[in-house]
Amino acid sequence: AQSVSQHNHHVILSEAASLELGCNYSYGGTVNLFWYVQYPGQHLQLLLKYFSGDPLVKGIKGFEAEFIKSKFSFNLRKPSVQWSDTAEYFCAVSSNNAGNMLTFGGGTRLMVKP
């Protein structure tokens, strides 16, 4: 079975600070990795995904993530956060060999102070 861990449950940053949210997964096969974001009062939406190719993927709103296979990690980064990035962030994994459903991490609540 696959599982996902997000080590930071709550993060508070000031505007312009750099962000890195950790995500580790456990699964021995080929995986697809996602970061979803849920802004206050809104539904989940995709930030970025990785399924093959360049392990450094760029998403919307200046976010990027790096897949490091040897570390089973897919950390999310943004060089300079804005107040509007306040949201909950979810890392997720899927695999053709383990069903097509998403397995989510516990989420990280980010608060950006203006």
Place this chain on the structure above:
Amino acid sequence: GAGVSQSPSNKVTEKGKDVELRCDPISGHTALYWYRQSLGQGLEFLIYFQGNSAPDKSGLPSDRFSAERTGGSVSTLTIQRTQQEDSAVYLCASSLRTASYNEQFFGPGTRLTVL
């Protein structure tokens, strides 16, 4: 275009009652998923439908939970004899195809409160 829609947005029910939650996926999407989001369990998979194949029910927590998808489009999640631990936000998602790398588009969810 229209996204995934769910109804009702909120549902309050009494313990022991049955509830039905509806999901309208994005038109043309062949895969449909149900998840629930609760404080204690986070986001967890319930069931998914892929085209005309038998659904994957491996995430349903008990036999009180069932779902169907009629005509390859609208889906209904039914919870019988609701319990307080069923209180959660039930999310529906759809994707264009069933490959696991496809983006899943989520609806706004139905917040279920069991009194």
